[in-house]
Amino acid sequence: MENSQPILTEEMHMFDYWSGVYSPADQHIDSLRAAYDAFQQHYTLPRTEGMCIEDHTLTLPTHRIDMRVFSPEDIEPLTGWSWIFYVHGGGNVVGGADSHEYIARQLARDLKVKVFLAEYGLVPEFGWTQGQQDCLDVYQLILQQAEKWNIRPEHGAIVADGSGAVLALQVQQALSAQQQPKALVLIFPSFVTQNSATHQPQSLIYQIEDQHLMQTWTGVSAQHALRTVPQLKHAVPSSFIALTQYDVCHGANLDLLEKLKQLNTQVDVYTGMGLRGNCLPLLRDCYAVASVYEALLKFLQPNF
Structure with a gap:
């Protein structure tokens, strides 16, 4: 899987190039976040008609967080979304509604579903476990307020990319049997790997997902970090996992697939050829990423 001279798509080469262009002004966390948001928004299309986009502030047990909700402007289904x-x-350090609108809005449009994108607590303002707790609290709050959101609680899915895959798995494992989603989708999951820094370009997108850089803000070493594949003790719903051909997290993903197999989980695995890293923003520009996205849609559509 690892290759010292990977044969990347032309678009993947350009992704690497632009990831280097969007570099932070300094190593301050605010600079890192500004550069990351600008890089992600480089791949975000302007808003057009046909989509209702609302920003909400949610009150959780210990603090408040923001959430962006995407809904097609079609007539709302009588039975709920x-x-x-x-x-x-x-x-776990950068990202939010602005940086990931490109994918949340696209999913809402293509699947004709409502998409909830929460801005969970990030490091260093919060501890490592805050993101998991926030996502769990928000997910359960959405279920409790199903009538307000006009959703069908039993017709939900959890979708995550990069380091969000760890949080998605942790949330799914913490849910009761009655709260379980119908499906779980992990796009280019990013786990802790000891050698990631030596196999990835040292440009923005890879530094962000690289556990070693995060030690700057937390002091948590890779050996003790929480972004390893979590223990899976409960059943996992039907799942789709997108990988890349040159996947630095190959070993960790094999571990995840083995754990899912032991739980008799039905898993669709799709590998994007000529790709590496969390290159999801290329879904409109690169055939290889678009093929991953189309496979994802094909997987989710029957669940809705």
Whole structure:
């Protein structure tokens, strides 16, 4: 899987190039976030008609967080919307509604569903476990307020990219049997790997997802970090996992697939050829990423 000279698509090469262009002004966390948001928005299309986009502030047990909700402007279904709870990546340090609108809005449009994108607590303002707790609290709050959101609680899915995959798995494992989503989707999951820094370009997008850089803000070493594949003790719903051909997290993903197999989970695995890293923003520009996205849609559509 690892290759010292990977044969990347032309678009993947350009992704690497632009990831280097969007570099932070300095190593301050605010600079890192500004550069990351600008890079992600480089791939975000302007808003057009046909989509209702609302920003909400949610009150959780310990603090308040923001959430962006995407709904097609079609006539609302009488029985309520099918829905997606989206958990964004960003190494638990960056990311939010602006950086991931490109994918949340696209999913809402293409699947004709309501998509919830919460801005969970990030490091260093919060501890490592805050993101998981926030996502769990928001997911359960959405279920409790199903009538308000006009959703069908039993027709939901959890979708996550990059480091958000860890949070998605942790949330799913913490849910009761009655709260379980119908499906789980992990796009280019990013886990802790000891050698990631030596196999990835040291440009923005890879630094963000690289556990070693996060030690700057937390002091948590890769050996003790929480972004390893979590223990899976309960059943996992039907799942789709998108990988890349040159996947630095190959070993961790094999571990995840083995754990899912032991739980008799039905898993669709799709590998994007000529790709590496969390290159999801290329879904409109690169055939290889678009093929991953089309496979994802094909997987989710029957669940809705």
